[in-house]
Amino acid sequence: MNPSDSTTGRPDRSHALSALRNAVSGAVLTPDDPSYEAECTGHNLLHVARPAVVVGAVAVEDVVAAVRFARSQDMPVAVRNAGHQTVLPEGPGEWLLITTGRMDDVRVDPHARTATVGAGARWRKVVDASAKHGLAPLAGSAPGVGVLGYTLGGGIGPLLSRSHGYAADHVRRMDMVTADGEVLRVTPQSDPELFWAMLGCKGNFGVVVSMEFSLFPVTRFYGGGLYFRGEDTAQVLAVWRQWLTTLDEDTTTSVAVQRLPEAPDLPDVLRGSFVLHVRVGHQGPASRGEVLVAPLRRAAVCLLDTLAERPVTEVGEIHVDPVRPAPVSGTSVGLREFSAATAEAFTALTDADSGCPLASVEIRALGGALDRQPPVPNAVPSRGLPFVSFAFGVAEGERAEPVQKYLAAYAEGMSPWADRRDIVNFLSPESAFDEAEMRRVFGEERYTRLAAVKRRLDPGNVFRLNHNVLPG
Ligand SMILES: Cc1cc2nc3c(=O)[nH]c(=O)nc-3n(C[C@H](O)[C@H](O)[C@H](O)COP(=O)(O)OP(=O)(O)OC[C@H]3O[C@@H](n4cnc5c(N)ncnc54)[C@H](O)[C@@H]3O)c2cc1C
Structure with missing residues (x-):
């Protein structure tokens, strides 16, 4: 003893x-x-x-x-x-x-078209393993992001999300260690309410140690990005907003005003530059893609054009997210529209005269399958949200404060168009212990239902170091 x-x-x-x-x-x-x-x-x-x-x-x-x-x-x-x-x-x-990083086992079943991954898997490994069988997962923009954190928060990717929905919508099974230290297999049949809650509400109910989800027969895509001068943002956004109205669900797109670092791995033309990066992921061949993006290419003088037909293993080339660890502060704003007035405010908040110290201010167009309920429902709270903006800055010590102040000013500036709904994956760690914020993001009805599941699974709130739903 x-x-x-x-x-x-x-x-x-x-x-x-x-x-x-x-x-x-x-x-x-x-x-x-x-x-x-x-x-x-x-x-x-x-x-x-x-x-x-x-x-x-x-x-x-x-x-x-x-x-x-x-x-x-x-x-x-x-x-x-x-x-x-x-x-x-x-x-x-x-x-x-x-x-959990060491638990990065990835197994692909090409006949069932599924992947089963451990708690430490990142998208790079799943994308590569699936591609060997002509399949693709609903991966995110950055191959280094963790699969489970991403999927438990919903998961919106740069290529397949408008046609296939959230990554969470295609989960078949999860194994979880509960607050009592028991291993529990959760399927839509074994515990529908817990299955519903886990997909959208992240780590509130236990440590997920394994997840099985569907893969899709995608081998190639047309995509990449167009980089314009930051000074041409208003002009390019006007074209992009109009272009969005012509898109089918087989195309996913976003834009980001970026102040790029003097990083040696960036092409010369981008190093230290102020740019507008327009990203496109299209599920057709180059012949269709070239026609599709023609209006964007004409929007202004293009600094760099990386649009091309690619193998699906290059899905990370659409956003080209930063890969190195850095001191990052971020904020997210769900937007109920991205109208001419929203674009004007966005441009004023990020242009060369704004004093904006942020590394990237992004607008992702959602919609399509992201609006539809999956056959097995889940708690993802952002269905029907047409746009989301994610902004981040890179600074530490004293230099972090102006970045964080500007993030608050940016959120305030976009507030006339802000929606209650938000993308759980983009919530800042700082918002995690704010009950009012969690009630806002999930909405009262969903929050009450999640709190009931939390009370059943983790009444002592052992798993409270996350975007926390209180057991009540
Ligand atoms: C560069 C970049 C690009 C991104 N791109 C996208 C994108 O395209 N689409 C999108 O939807 N999101 C995107 N995100 C957000 C990303 O999906 C979330 O930050 C996600 O939570 C990251 O998971 P992680 O393992 O990398 O992070 P971690 O910080 O390790 O995990 C985040 C949280 O997830 C929970 N969690 C993780 N693993 C488990 C587990 N095994 N069991 C229970 N809970 C767990 C925990 O609460 C943890 O605090 C991006 C983020 C960055 C920084």
Whole structure:
């Protein structure tokens, strides 16, 4: 029997830790371990974790042991994979972090047209493994993003989302470690309400250790981007807005005003430049794509044109998102329209005279299948939202404050067109513990339903270090 602390009745920490180390095949690290710092650092250098214990899981049993240890020590549990949206408490504290990056197993079943992936899988590996069988997943814009975090938050991709809907709409099964440290298989048949809640409400109900989802027969696409001078934004946006009205669901598009860094891996013409980047993902061949994008090419003088027919493994070339870890602050605004007035305000907030310090301010056109309920419903709250804007800046220390102030000013400037609905995946970590914000994003009815599932699965809110729905 483990000795207990006489004041709290909890198992003594050092005994509990050595039992945890014996049970876990992966890493168990505390702040005095040399590898602790590296294990706690994810994609966003502004949010470095400082938990009492971090478990680098390599197997489901490690996740089970970590959750049971945390329960025994009254610690909340956070989960991090690729670290693009990790929600963490400020500073050091009594909580436990499970990192899942080592659990990156990907299995493709070409006959069933499914992939089954572990908690540490990123899109790059799933895209490549699927392409070998002429198939594609509903991947996001950045191949380095974690598959499970993305899919549990809905998941909107740059190529297939307007024709196929959210990635969450095509999940068939999830295996999860619950707050009691039990492994639970969740399917639409086994627990329809939990299945509904998990897809859209992220890590509120447990640690998902495996997920099976559908793949689609897509091998090639026509797409990439057109880079215009930032000064031509108003003119190009006028063409883009008109062009949007002509699109079928087989085309997905977005625009981003970008202040690009002096990075050596960028083409000369883009290095250190202020640009408008128009992105296109079209599911037809080059012959159709070339006709489709002709009006965009004529919108203004183009600095760089990367539109081409490509293998589906190049889906990351549509947005060309930054890949290196950086100190990032971001904000998201769901938009009920992107009218001439919205475009005018957007341009004024981002142009050369605006003092905008942000690296990228993006507008994604949604619609199509993203508006429709899937056959098996889920809690994704943004259905019917026509546009979303995601803005981010890169700065740390004192330089982070003006960026964060500008993000607030940008959201305020777009507020006349803002919708209650938002993309869960784009919510900033800072908004995670704000109950009013979560009620806004999910809407009262959905929030109440999610809170009931939370009460059933995790009444003590062990999984509260995320965009949290309270158990009530
Ligand atoms: C450059 C970039 C591009 C992006 N592009 C897109 C895009 O095209 N479409 C889109 O929809 N989103 C996009 N996103 C948002 C992205 O989908 C989310 O940030 C997603 O949560 C990232 O998952 P992660 O594993 O990378 O991050 P992490 O920070 O590791 O995880 C984020 C959160 O997901 C939850 N989570 C992760 N794994 C698990 C698990 N196994 N069990 C339970 N909960 C878990 C946790 O709550 C965690 O806090 C992008 C983000 C960035 C930075």
